[in-house]
Each structure stands twice: as structure tokens, then as C-alpha cells.
Amino acid sequence: MGNRTKVRTMPLLPLRGLLVYPSMVLHLDVGREKSVKALDKAMVEDSLILLCSQSEANMEEPDQDDIYRIGTVSKVRQMLKLPNGTIRVLVEGIIRAEILEYKDTAEYYEVEIKELPEQLVPDPEIDALMRTVLTQFEHYINLSKKVTPETLAAVSDIEEPGRLADVICSHLSLKIKDKQEILETVNVRARLEKLLDILNNEREVLELERKISQRVKKQMEKTQKEYYLREQMKAIQKELGDKEGRAGEVEELRAQLAEAELPEKAHERVLKEIDRLEKMPATSAEGGVIRNYIDWLLALPWSKQSEDDLDLDHAEQILHEDHFALEKPKERVLEYLAVQNLVKKMKGPILCLVGPPGVGKTSIARSISRALGRQFVRVSLGGVRDEAEIRGHRRTYVGAMPGRIIQGLKTAGSNNPVFLLDEIDKMAMDFRGDPASALLEVLDPEQNSTFSDHYIELPFDLSNVMFVTTANSAHNIPRPLLDRMELLYIPGYTELEKREIARHYLLPKQESEHGLKEGQLELEDEALATIIRRYTREAGVRNLEQQIASLCRKSAKKIVSEQLTKVEINQENLKDFLGPAKFRYGMAEVEDQIGTVSGLAWTEAGGDTLVIEVSIVPGSGKLTLTGKLGDVMKESAQAAFSYTRSKARELGIAADFHEKNDIHIHIPEGAIPKDGPSAGITMATALISALTEIPVSREVAMTGEITLRGRVLPIGGLKEKSLAAHRAGIKKILLPKDNEKDIQDIPESVRDELTFIPVSHMDQVLEHALVEQPFSRQEPVAPHHDEQWEEQVQP
Numbered sequence: 001m002g003n004r005t006k007v008r009t010m011p012l013l014p015l016r017g018l019l020v021y022p023s024m025v026l027h028l029d030v031g032r033e034k035s036v037k038a039l040d041k042a043m044v045e046d047s048l049i050l051l052c053s054q055s056e057a058n059m060e061e062p063d064q065d066d067i068y069r070i071g072t073v074s075k076v077r078q079m080l081k082l083p084n085g086t087i088r089v090l091v092e093g094i095i096r097a098e099i100l101e102y103k104d105t106a107e108y109y110e111v112e113i114k115e116l117p118e119q120l121v122p123d124p125e126i127d128a129l130m131r132t133v134l135t136q137f138e139h140y141i142n143l144s145k146k147v148t149p150e151t152l153a154a155v156s157d158i159e160e161p162g163r164l165a166d167v168i169c170s171h172l173s174l175k176i177k178d179k180q181e182i183l184e185t186v187n188v189r190a191r192l193e194k195l196l197d198i199l200n201n202e203r204e205v206l207e208l209e210r211k212i213s214q215r216v217k218k219q220m221e222k223t224q225k226e227y228y229l230r231e232q233m234k235a236i237q238k239e240l241g242d243k244e245g246r247a248g249e250v251e252e253l254r255a256q257l258a259e260a261e262l263p264e265k266a267h268e269r270v271l272k273e274i275d276r277l278e279k280m281p282a283t284s285a286e287g288g289v290i291r292n293y294i295d296w297l298l299a300l301p302w303s304k305q306s307e308d309d310l311d312l313d314h315a316e317q318i319l320h321e322d323h324f325a326l327e328k329p330k331e332r333v334l335e336y337l338a339v340q341n342l343v344k345k346m347k348g349p350i351l352c353l354v355g356p357p358g359v360g361k362t363s364i365a366r367s368i369s370r371a372l373g374r375q376f377v378r379v380s381l382g383g384v385r386d387e388a389e390i391r392g393h394r395r396t397y398v399g400a401m402p403g404r405i406i407q408g409l410k411t412a413g414s415n416n417p418v419f420l421l422d423e424i425d426k427m428a429m430d431f432r433g434d435p436a437s438a439l440l441e442v443l444d445p446e447q448n449s450t451f452s453d454h455y456i457e458l459p460f461d462l463s464n465v466m467f468v469t470t471a472n473s474a475h476n477i478p479r480p481l482l483d484r485m486e487l488l489y490i491p492g493y494t495e496l497e498k499r500e501i502a503r504h505y506l507l508p509k510q511e512s513e514h515g516l517k518e519g520q521l522e523l524e525d526e527a528l529a530t531i532i533r534r535y536t537r538e539a540g541v542r543n544l545e546q547q548i549a550s551l552c553r554k555s556a557k558k559i560v561s562e563q564l565t566k567v568e569i570n571q572e573n574l575k576d577f578l579g580p581a582k583f584r585y586g587m588a589e590v591e592d593q594i595g596t597v598s599g600l601a602w603t604e605a606g607g608d609t610l611v612i613e614v615s616i617v618p619g620s621g622k623l624t625l626t627g628k629l630g631d632v633m634k635e636s637a638q639a640a641f642s643y644t645r646s647k648a649r650e651l652g653i654a655a656d657f658h659e660k661n662d663i664h665i666h667i668p669e670g671a672i673p674k675d676g677p678s679a680g681i682t683m684a685t686a687l688i689s690a691l692t693e694i695p696v697s698r699e700v701a702m703t704g705e706i707t708l709r710g711r712v713l714p715i716g717g718l719k720e721k722s723l724a725a726h727r728a729g730i731k732k733i734l735l736p737k738d739n740e741k742d743i744q745d746i747p748e749s750v751r752d753e754l755t756f757i758p759v760s761h762m763d764q765v766l767e768h769a770l771v772e773q774p775f776s777r778q779e780p781v782a783p784h785h786d787e788q789w790e791e792q793v794q795p
């Protein structure tokens, strides 16, 4: 290199986006007019040309200032004219050179140059530098993948340090500016160091790139995986006939809507909700809420109705078929149906069946539905204290549901069922609103054609529904409701009626339910009577039915396990089936006792007998009452006590008894709260018996209010009380004279077996109740009228 001329002129070819180092051989396509001319000029001389890069690659006609001043003197090895007019040349870089001066710039650039030979001072560190550069280059190759490993092999063979730097640099994808910097560094050691810098830098950049690309790849893989899984799920759902998630669901709902005959408003609402649902993601909770609402709207019997059977004879036949006795209620039900039949619309009062449990209230309502050919729904109102239970919760509530009325209608599946509202007297009221007023709207024919449930939001027509209600006692029905209802009392059954019901209704029903054929179970009359008397004590027949069911169950088991053809049940073996008797019947087992008297009470479970006990212990005159008594009953006890004190001398009781004794009045079997004044004479009798120590006749039971002066005042519920006394095996009933007229209401079979003794004063009560008269009455104050009273009530 040293023997070349240092300064000379030659044509210049500006390069765009490209740089040539000494000892590099490469093709160039030359198209610019000035460049072609420069080439021509070189070819006519010594084929040498200076290749310098432009600082801006896209500049068509670069100025002197736009061309780097240092370039490479190169030799043109070949020239080829391409069809498009450009010339392809093969050039070989020879030596760095610097432009000293531009000689000509018109046709092409001719420059005066100075060659720049390598500056290399012998230096032991150069070798080390070369090795480091090579290792760094190797890393670079590994990372970049743009350079082949063969290049590395070729590069490793280069011994001249300057050339090594040039060649490596030519393989790097660098900006022209950086490449030019290497070109301009004539000092070899400095060049190697600069290259090392560049390599380090590049490697860092590449590593960063790799990291980023890996992360991107991972992310891509994850999304792809999810996408793939989701597609798979869709495919599975499709296989299962589920269509594609919500899309299928929505389609199905639309089809259901098309089939359901909804009123216009409801139809529109469902349509709107389906649209909303469609936009929800398949898993969203709100979607579930909307879906639930749509299902309710679609399921309600907006316009579904059953055809009424208005044949009264048929209705009568069904009522008789299902129920024994109950003549009055049946009659009343038929009248009611006849009126409805004429009016053609359920208007007017709502039927309310009032009576103790198990007397057939539910069962009558069911028969009405059967007679009319309507659906039957029963909803119990017992314990309902929240308006929302009647009218539903707003949809904004979590887990909101329609109220019981709408729920009942959905169950019925028609909009004109017989709808039994059970235990309407057991509703409560508290801060959550008044269920009774909501119910009022339900039962009011003026309002119920547009009944609105909070959940459903759209008005539902209840005017075709036939509501029937039941209650144990009319007292507890809220007044406004009571005004809308027609009460139909069912008092309870006599023993005779119970026997008939058991024989003809309960037994056949239970036999068939337990798979027993006719004749397989033989129940003797006596045994049936014992079940009624000693295993049950109730106004209705609910427990009786349970006892019979248990007989059937045990018989069925016996027949199967012992392979019998039939089972006979009589007085003797009854215990084996039902266990020991639960109640006492009749007073035969009871002795005449001091201070213990049978009273008669009326409760919601029908009439009941109630035993009052009085005990006297030495003390200071306290009057204690125990056994779940109401206030009225306590006052009544006070009255009895005052009366006794005022009569003490006459009755032969020490005048100061109340100062030296404590008196304890107790009413056992206190599970059912008792109240009312009708135990007045009973308490007085018990008190006097205890004080005089004269026993009370075990056959007598009594009912009547007492005044301070000993008069006996009338009471209510005589019929129920008589039935209860009869059930308990009592023979004689003392009743207020003013209640004598009620005796005719008592069923004949019961009347026949009881003796009724009307009384108007305590004196008469004591006469009949105490087994002997107090000694002071050896000379009676008033004449006896025993026989006369009894005669009056004998049929």
C-alpha cells in the first residue's frame, strides 16, 4: 500500500445507504447520470474510483456537503449494462482515502484525494483486542441469526487487525453513520476499540429484543391456548345439543316466546329482556337474574284457563262423595256455586271455612275445585309476616322471587284455579309491612284484575281466580279481611260421625294407599271406638286418620312378613298395633275428688275439657294462679274467690280462711293458652270443694261465667264444648240457663247421651256438683228444682 501515490485525482461515486471498506468486494447498481459518467471516466483511465457514502440515502443529487469526506478507493472489476438502463458493477475496495478538494462538479464529481494508510503501532494488546472482538462477534451471531456461522469461521482466519475490524463491521447491520465512523478511524487500535463498543451495544440491544420477543411469544401462546380451549368448549356444547352458549339460549327463549300466548305488554317486556340477555357474557350473574325473570314471565298462565263444569248436580255428587255429614257447609257451598254460576264471574264475598284442624276444610276446598274442574292450589299463610311474601321482592334484591300468589298461579298453570289461602288467621304483622293489606288487594274484585307483584312488575289479572280461605278462629282474622268474607263454620265431629268417616272414608283411603286389598284388614267396631276415644282427642279427624294409617302400615307389614291372608284387629290386640292408650275415656277411672272439677273450654282446636285444681295450704292469704291463663280468666278467678268469701259463713267455712291460708288454683295441660270467663263457676266450685272438703261428682262438667254475687252468666261455643265433654265420656253438663236455647244445635247422637242441667245461680251449681251439701245448708235457702230442669231438656 505504501507505494501508491499519496495525492491524485479520480472520479467520485456517491453511494446511497451503503459503504465499502477496503478489501471488500461487492456489486453495485448504478443509475444516476452523474454516477454513470464518473464510472465511464474511471473505465477510460485506470478503473479506479473513489466510493464515498452520502449522509442522506434518499438524496438524488447530493452536494459536496452531503457526501462524507472519507471513502474507499476501489477498483472496478466488471461492468454490466442491465435492460432497465442501470449498470451493475463489481468493485473491490482498496484503500481508505480522504477528499482534499472537488475539482469538477458539472458532469460528474472529480476529486483530489489523499490516501490514508493503516496506522498500526506494534502493540501486544492488539491481539487481545482482536480476540475479544471475535468472541463478542460470536455472541452477536448467536443472538442475531442474520449472520451465518460460516462467516464467523471466515472472519476468524483474518490476521490483519484493521481488516478484521472492517470485515466484521461490514457484517453488522448498523446505521451508515456508525459504519462511516469505523471507516474514518484510521488508527487500527482505536478502530478495534470502537468496534468492541459497537458490538457490546448491539449485543445488549439484541438481548433486549430477544427478551421482548419471548414475552410476546408467551403472551401469544397463552391467548392462542385460551382461544383453542374456548373453541373446543363450543364444539362440545354443540355436540351436546346445547347450541353455542348464550346464543343458543337466546334462540330457545325466542322460540318459547313465539309459542307462549302472552298479553302484549308482557310480550314486549320479554322481548326486551331477551335482547338484554343476549348482550350479557355467558357467565355473568346479572345474566342469570335476567334469565330467571324471563322464565317467570314465560311460565305464568297469563291467558291459560280451564273450562268450568257448572253442573250443580255433579258438584253435589262430588261433595258427598268426598265428605261425610257436613250437611250445612255442603249446602252453603252449593248455593255459592249456584250464584257464581248465574253471575258468571267470581264476585262477591270470599268463602272462609272456619273450624278446628282436621275437620275437612282443605278437603272441602279441594272438592270444590274437583267439582268445577279447576286446578287446585293451596298456600299457607301461617306465620307470614312480611308483605313481600304475598307480593314478592323487587328484582333489585339478591335472590328476589315473586310472592306466594304468583308462585301459586305458576303451580296451578291456569289463571282460574281454586286458590286456597290456608290459616288466614295466623298471619302476623311487623315492621316489614302488613301482609293483610296486600292480601286485601288480592281478594278485592275491584282491584285484583291488575294485581301487581313487585318482582313481576306487570299487572296480572286475578279476577278469574276463586279464592277460598280457612281459619281456626274468626276472632283473629284482620277486620278488613273479615268484611270481605263469608264465614262458614265447621264445628267438629261427634263420635258417631267420626266412626262413619273412619269406616267409609279414612279406612278405605288408607288401605288403598298402603296397598291393602278389601277384606285384608278387619277392624272391629269396638276397636274403632277405642281408637277414637283413647288414642285421639280432637274435634276433627286428623289424628284419627294418622292412627288408621299406622294400623294399615303395621297390618301390611304383618301380612307380608307372616304370610297372612288377613289381619283382624279387636279390642284385645289393638295395643299391639298402636301401643298403650294415650287418653282416659270417661270418668269411671277417676274418683270423686276434693278440689278438682272438670270444666269445658273453647279453643281454636275445638272444644276441650279442662280440669281445675285448687289446693289450700297454711299461709297468709295469697291467691296464686298457674297454668297459662289469660287476663280474663284471672279476673274470673278473683270473682270466684270474692264470691266464696262472701258466702263463707253460709257454706260453713271459717270466716278468716283467707287470712290463714294460701290458695293455689291450677289448670293442668296448659299447652294451649286458655282465656275467657267461662271457667268462673268451675273455679268457684273447686274452691268451695277444697275449703269444705266435700268431693265433686266425677260425672259432672260445667261451663259458665260467675258474678260476684254468684249469678251464672251465658257463655259461647256450647256445641264444641258439648262435643268435647262427650268425647271425654262425661255424663252431665251444667250450663248457664241463658244458653238453654243452644242445646238444639248439638248433634242428636251427643244430646241423647248427655244430661244438660241449666243453672242460673252458684247454689244450683253446688247442689249438682258436690256429692253432699255443705252442712250449713241442711236447711235449704232455696227450693230444689232438679227434676224440673232436667225435664226441660230431655227430648
Ligand code: ADP
Binding pocket: 322, 323, 324, 325, 326, 355, 356, 357, 358, 359, 360, 361, 362, 363, 364, 470, 501, 505, 506, 540, 541, 542, 545
Ligand atoms: P283441615 O283443612 O280442616 O285441617 P283436612 O281437610 O286436612 O282438615 O282434613 C283432614 C283429613 O280428614 C283429610 O284426609 C280429609 O279428607 C278427612 N276428612 C275431614 N272431614 C271429612 C269428612 N266429613 N268426610 C270425609 N273425610 C273427611
